[in-house]
Amino acid sequence: MINNLSRYFKQESLPYSLALYRIGFGILVMFSLARFALNGWIESLYLEPDFHFSYYGFSWIKPIGIYTYLIFLICFCSALFVTIGYRYRYAIIILFLSFTYIELMDKTTYLNHYYLVSCISFLMIFFPCSTYFALDGRKNIKIPQWTIDSLKFLIIIVYIYAGLAKINSDWLIHAQPLKIWLRAKYTIPIIGETLLQKNFSYYLFSWGGMIYDCIIPFLLLYKRTRYFAFFMVIVFHIMTRILFPPIGMFPYIMIFSCIIFFDNGLHKKILDFIRSIFRLKIINDEKFISDPKSFTRNKLVIPVLSLFFLFQIISPLRSILYPGELLWNEQGYRFSWRVMLIEKTGYTTFKVVDNSSNKFQLIDNMEFLTPFQEKQMSFQPDMILEYAHYLGDTFKKRGFNDVSVYADSYVTLNGRPSKRFIDPKVDLYKQKNDLKHKTWIIPIKDDIKSLL
Numbered sequence: 001m002i003n004n005l006s007r008y009f010k011q012e013s014l015p016y017s018l019a020l021y022r023i024g025f026g027i028l029v030m031f032s033l034a035r036f037a038l039n040g041w042i043e044s045l046y047l048e049p050d051f052h053f054s055y056y057g058f059s060w061i062k063p064i065g066i067y068t069y070l071i072f073l074i075c076f077c078s079a080l081f082v083t084i085g086y087r088y089r090y091a092i093i094i095l096f097l098s099f100t101y102i103e104l105m106d107k108t109t110y111l112n113h114y115y116l117v118s119c120i121s122f123l124m125i126f127f128p129c130s131t132y133f134a135l136d137g138r139k140n141i142k143i144p145q146w147t148i149d150s151l152k153f154l155i156i157i158v159y160i161y162a163g164l165a166k167i168n169s170d171w172l173i174h175a176q177p178l179k180i181w182l183r184a185k186y187t188i189p190i191i192g193e194t195l196l197q198k199n200f201s202y203y204l205f206s207w208g209g210m211i212y213d214c215i216i217p218f219l220l221l222y223k224r225t226r227y228f229a230f231f232m233v234i235v236f237h238i239m240t241r242i243l244f245p246p247i248g249m250f251p252y253i254m255i256f257s258c259i260i261f262f263d264n265g266l267h268k269k270i271l272d273f274i275r276s277i278f279r280l281k282i283i284n285d286e287k288f289i290s291d292p293k294s295f296t297r298n299k300l301v302i303p304v305l306s307l308f309f310l311f312q313i314i315s316p317l318r319s320i321l322y323p324g325e326l327l328w329n330e331q332g333y334r335f336s337w338r339v340m341l342i343e344k345t346g347y348t349t350f351k352v353v354d355n356s357s358n359k360f361q362l363i364d365n366m367e368f369l370t371p372f373q374e375k376q377m378s379f380q381p382d383m384i385l386e387y388a389h390y391l392g393d394t395f396k397k398r399g400f401n402d403v404s405v406y407a408d409s410y411v412t413l414n415g416r417p418s419k420r421f422i423d424p425k426v427d428l429y430k431q432k433n434d435l436k437h438k439t440w441i442i443p444i445k446d447d448i449k450s451l452l
Helices: 002-010 016-038 040-045 066-086 088-104 113-125 145-165 179-182 199-221 222-243 250-261 262-277 301-321 371-377 380-398
Strands: 344-354 359-362 403-413
Touching: 016 040, 016 066, 016 113, 016 145, 016 222, 016 250, 016 262, 016 371, 040 145, 040 371, 040 380, 066 088, 088 113, 113 145, 113 250, 113 301, 145 301, 179 199, 199 222, 199 250, 199 380, 222 250, 301 359, 344 380, 371 380
Parallel strands: none
Antiparallel strands: 344 359, 344 403
């Protein structure tokens, strides 16, 4: 076993795959950041709010006023340097740190593809992506095969967990929440008023999505089905982008990432095409030096990446440690590749009480939150708790003594009637904001069968 692993980590490959991936990944990140800035989202999401929801353990990461634009600029420039392969090692580290900082500034903006970009950029810190087709490249060196396989493995994890998460009774038996979403797409030309209003189409999309996620990695791995699988990748993700615009850059990132499953020959053809467009010259293009030790001298690389993948495998399973229905309480929901599984809306109001005088204040959420923040907070229990603590601290400063904060919250899940979500008798200000089970969430009585 040890000998087999030792031989595997000594295997080499031509550098075309990593070079192409470096270029495409950098361009996608630059496009995403430019899109974010041009749409005015930096100001509306990070500068306008007075309060920002934070991830557990990262409350110290906040927007820094007008200098938040500088973080985005640094991230954009580092992505540019990654693309052209200039000072690559420093550029990819800065890209990972700056992009992850942006991602962690406000929990309200959480999306799976932000997390995926952070994961990919972290992996690329340890990869020799600038040995070819890069400004850094002084000599063409072969790369370790495990670097390419690591990217493949991450994409496989994303797809498998996304597929397994869809094996639940709401998704497969009731076709929810797709039934809600697709019915609302009646304005889409041709299919909007016909196909998307038919009951069978909801089950077609639900079952098709689950089967696609579960089998596409294996079709990509198998050479005979790879081109068909990639065609399916393009069709599936372009369709999701058309039907669900809020999904953002995720479809494009997945389409591009799946190119890594192809052989070096295709990657070289794409790089040659890029070279012909920009009239680039690569010296000694066909001569590559074999140096298997050059990228494994740091003995921490393999252990660190092993821990990374162990986390990726275990983290999506942490929801089994919590009692109750995951889709309702969302304990262990984030960072687990559960993509577009639920349609939840809520209405949550708060009452702040001064127990020493029995004085109380009903809260107008618009005084403290933006409409987008209020919408996201209203059905996510950890955000409700964090906001309750913020209100308690705020009213302490305003002169309240012995403060208590209560929430009156109703939430609807996947088309169900609205139900009370938070125990209105529990003082949320006295509840700790930690990773333990939140006993003040009122359980949903419906039994949602699920594999994960």
